[in-house]
Amino acid sequence: MKTVIIGGVAGGLSAASQIKRADRDAEVIVLEKSGDPSYAACGMPYNLFFKDTPVEALYALSLDTIRNGRGIDYRLRHEAVAIDPRRQEVTVVDHEQNREYRERYDFLVYATGNRPAPLPLPGFDDPAVCYFKTLDDTRRVKRLIHDQAPACAILVGAGYTNLEVADVLYNMKIRPVIVEKAPAILPAFAAEIRDKVMEKIAEKGIEFHAGVDVQGKEGATVRTTAGDFDAGLVVVAIGVKPNTGLFAAAGGELGAAGAVKVDQFLQTNLPGVFAAGDCAEHYVRQLGRNSYMPLGPVANKQGRLAGNNIAHRDAMTMFHGIDQTAAFKFFDLTIATTGLNERQLREMGTDFGKIHVDTPTRGSFPGGGTMRTVLLFEKGTGLLLGGQMVGQDVVAKRLDVLAVAVYKQMTVFELAELDLSYAPPYAPVWDPLLIAANQAVKAV
């Protein structure tokens, strides 16, 4: 049995590893276009800060572990340029040796990831304009920062990526200026959460402009509808697009948000072809349908599952989906969400209630902070629909309790009965989640 995997980052390497775990003799070829093996993409903003920590520290595994430890035929700078689904062949360009060849497959895993949405404005082909998607992007931004020490950076787009980048740049004494096209930041979050992020932006004195169109760049000047800004660095992070060109050209069917359409076994419409990760759709349990929410954990899980289903194709397992859980850091704040958000609930016409509580994070023990918890629940039944948190100290792993509650379709009545851990260094005697649940119980 021979499997070819296009793309060797999270989904691709997970699939490869899982096949080899199940069958050490299986032939598994990974075609990775770049010169880097699988890496922790979400760690890229933080790597910028550490001049002496090489970008390669983000590698998930060494090439030696991948090739010799796991027995995967992992080929760097090998780009798949065509899929022939009838012959079950991939055309490959080996950029190392400048040659083209064909690789036959029994199974193919399409794991090409995504790419930043482009901003093709006049002057934006300038070397000071960076995206932040690959290790090569990180190398470029890092070199620019450490070599040129720009005083100011324009961050176009106020999503997770640029908020994380703003945090890091600020700590490197590079003044971030955030410009966002939409009228407000973080549309998937409740106003009660967004307010805390905006307070932090103000507290840090970070220039922030919403409802702004960027018009172009002339020299060091970025022109926008909010005025001109001089900056030695521009980071564009205005969204992502799944890489589906090769797949679609081979007759592959696309689904949600133009990502590769997959069934619950992660099979595509092309025979023997699975897809996983940032190029594929992701089943959202609460929606009961596929959506597109490209994040590291789901890429790894899908890759693992695709590999498993290739190795055990008579007993395939279903991908049971995600609950839209996500978290990011912004200075001393953690912002985290799980489940449905208000925008989705309004679209669905759900009659929902919302409460929020502000609590300390610890008992009588130094070093804690404060946090805010928002719960969304169905009116009448109290079914927990979603939860969001923002605050200091431990937040993301508290949010996980809500992620389980969403997964298990718990009510806020049940949430109020949980026996959560308590000691002064970790929580007040009434855990923030219990306080929130008690509030929600009154509002059902």
Add this chain to the structure above:
Amino acid sequence: MKTVIIGGVAGGLSAASQIKRADRDAEVIVLEKSGDPSYAACGMPYNLFFKDTPVEALYALSLDTIRNGRGIDYRLRHEAVAIDPRRQEVTVVDHEQNREYRERYDFLVYATGNRPAPLPLPGFDDPAVCYFKTLDDTRRVKRLIHDQAPACAILVGAGYTNLEVADVLYNMKIRPVIVEKAPAILPAFAAEIRDKVMEKIAEKGIEFHAGVDVQGKEGATVRTTAGDFDAGLVVVAIGVKPNTGLFAAAGGELGAAGAVKVDQFLQTNLPGVFAAGDCAEHYVRQLGRNSYMPLGPVANKQGRLAGNNIAHRDAMTMFHGIDQTAAFKFFDLTIATTGLNERQLREMGTDFGKIHVDTPTRGSFPGGGTMRTVLLFEKGTGLLLGGQMVGQDVVAKRLDVLAVAVYKQMTVFELAELDLSYAPPYAPVWDPLLIAANQAVKAV
């Protein structure tokens, strides 16, 4: 309606507050024997460290908030000395004014807490021998530490309390010596967890003796079967006993571990008398019966529920129990548990499996650590029976995910499907719990 509450700490004050929340006009009298209002008992070890933070900083609420804010008739230094269940009267000694009087009640909440198990050995009536249960104990230990600066402390008993005390004293440059009667520490924990605690004891160079009988004290010398130890401070923490004398003398029925027997509405066998907190039994969901596990959160929850059931006695709600969740800090380690432990499972004759995994706590982000997760699950079905963790960084609030899983009777298969939060400052891309669940899935 008039409610008298005996004991004004966690359970008692929670009950009082809940009654007043439901009915501002209800008469609520709290009889508190000590001179302190409700306080955060679990914060006492940590208060020792801060010479200039008064013990009173542990008060949960000010007397003014309790009396004027919440409208509770909260009486300090008032000791209930008898209950007459037929007349529905309590005999009270007012130590402030040196008088005795009777207080009639419609409802009584018995919330007298517990006391340290005594160690009545020769010479142990010495002022250098302390228990660690009340704020007065804390005042005494703290005064002794800061006035006499003992070089060494003998800690008798190696439970949560003395491990926390050892941590604090060590950081105050007072050398702790731990002596424990049992052959090993922390019997409710798996060997895989205990090992990590023992490693930390060794790493810190703390003297630890197990299987030791303490024989007495002569001058500054504590005599034990492991030898003699000179110490300026002895802290005894060898367990607790529920305070039930008054209740039993009135014909009250006792249950698990000699605590006040309660039904699921927290009613005792005496008419109109409820019990809550450290003096009462605690329903353990997984055992389907009452047990005794006195911790702050359950005391607060039971008090709140008892108050609620007094205020709404035509629509009482059931106490749905605990899952035996607990956590404590020991140097940079957090040790936490939820659900059934191996000892209980063996007693029950359950066919269970156990796995453990060692993982990092973060992704590519500075400041993390390592942790160990132990899962206990039913063979064949994969039902999660219990979980324990030990490690650095964020552990207690990770354990909470397992607490929810125990509450919802989840399987390890479900656990492996959870969508937990990820960003490099908070978790590796495969959360430790998912790694553990994947291991358990293979071992079901």
